[in-house]
Amino acid sequence: MNNDVSLQKEELSDELRLLLSILVMDHGAKITFDIQELLHKTDWDKFIELARHHRVFPTLNLKLQKMKSTDIPTFVTQMFHRDYYRNTLQMLALSGEMEQLAKMFSENGIRSLFLKGPVIAADLYGDVSLRTSCDLDFLIPIKDLERAEALLVSLGYVKDDYIESVLNDWKWRHHHTAFVHPGKAIKVEVHWRLNPAPAKEPKFDDLWERRRQSSLISRPIYYLGREDLFMFLVSHGARHGWSRLRWLLDIKQLVNQKVDWPKLIRLLRKHQFAHIGGQALLLVARLMATPLREEMKPLITDRKAEWSAEDAMYYVHRIINLHTPPIPEEVDRYHKKYLFGLLTTRQKFFFIASFLYPYPEDAKTLPLPKPLHFLYFPLRPLIWGWRMLKRRREKKLLLNRRTR
Structure with a gap:
């Protein structure tokens, strides 16, 4: 299939264009004329800011080392190497904590599925140091939530009690709660849903049945099956406007694996995420030079997927951090409109109805x-x-x- 989709990236800054060009370079590939030209025009302080914002500096560090271009200032390569080293230490610390948490939950009869963090880095990149993570996310059955929280407290974690609720609306309006360990400076998020309402989701038992076991450490650590992981990553990335390129890089890595596309398409359609899957594929095709294949056609020919991909370019053009309030009023207005536009007709009905609760x-x-x-x-x-x-x-x- 032709991956020349209609999204425009000519208006992107020189720094972002260079960032994208380096990310998609094949190992051992020669520097093209376009990249050479961008190297001469780039504001390197802005380039560093972009790389850190988009959380792609581990991959950039690896690519820049292989490029060995004299047009890249030494302070830039040294900066990324230091960032890469600090991230490696962080990921190793998270790996150790993940092993301890998995052991504790297993011994107490709580099934857990790790959603991101070191297991995803190892699965998608083959090396935990090549992806960033600032916390650990895991999914458990909601019936075990109270016990899991008590176990975390027993390990020294402190709950970030930010959720306010009336008439138990937290169960569907929210999808996770957060804990922080003051001594270890580690944050964990305990999920009872993959996404907040009105998203339609697989049951935990179904996800557990399709789970995979990580080979990262000897102790059994489970995470989502490949198709379930795709659905989770695209729904998470779309909900945040793909405002960090790392999420698109994850999708690029995932589609290069052995995905069962008929199974995935059925799964996405069943849970009303088909257009979200199409949006992600269109974005990685244009921004990450990922070829679109015939088996992807049912997802990328959806007009809603095309429109939402174009809408997501608003975030690509800007440095937007949706996790750090206060969010600028213009961005907040756009994001609310964007999120509503992602919903299917059924989801819009339930979303509007939720205001009556x-x-x-x-x-x-x-x-x-x-x-x-x-x-x-x-x-x-x-x-x-x-x-x-x-x-x-x-x-x-x-x-x-x-x-x-």
Whole structure:
């Protein structure tokens, strides 16, 4: 198939174009005229900033060492080498912690599937040092959540209790909770869902049945089957606007493995992620020079996949960090619109309907005794209206103060 998709990257900065060009270079390939020209025009401080933002410096470090170009300043290669060394230590520390957590959960009869981190680095890149991770993510059955949290506390972890809930809406509005170990400076995220609602998901038992065992260490550590991993990675990347190129690099590595495409397409369609899979493939084709093959056709011919891929270029053109508030107002507005556009018609219905379900803010606006929390359902429109009116008044007062 022809992978000359319609996404435009000519408007990308010289630094980002160089970054992408180096990432897709084959081992031992000669430096092209285009790359040579970009090497002369690049602002190297901006290049370093981009590489760190997109979390691709481990791969860049490897590629730059093989290029051995005199046009790349020494301070750049030394900077990436130091970053690579620090990341290697971080990944080794996470590997050791992952082994300890897997052992603890297994001994206590809790099934766990590691979603990212060292197991994914080893699977996709063949080396834990070639992918970055700042935490450990694992999925467990929701019925074991309370026990798992208690075990983490017994190991010295402290819960980041950021989730506020009324009438147990946390079970579907959120999909994980976080713990931090102060002494080890390690963060873990305990998932009971792969994605927040209104995403449709496989049951844990189905994911467990299709699991794989990592060969990273001798102790059994389980992670998602290849097709389930593809679905998780594309849904995660899409939800964050593909604002880090590392997620697209993961997809590039994954599609080069032996993926059962008919099985994957059935899985994506069943859980309403087919257009998300198509979006990811179109992006890696254009940005990561990944050939599109005939077996991918059912995913990439979807117009919704094309539109969402074009929408994701907004994030590629900018350095956007959705994890660090406050998010600029323009970015926040665009991201909300983008996320709504990703939803299928069915998902949009459930998303809109979810606004009728009480929010924690309702309980703050009008505190009620727990036995009367059911009243938040009929009162929600009134409480929401009052809160919106109050916000408008506060904005108007703030504006008036600024114009004085």
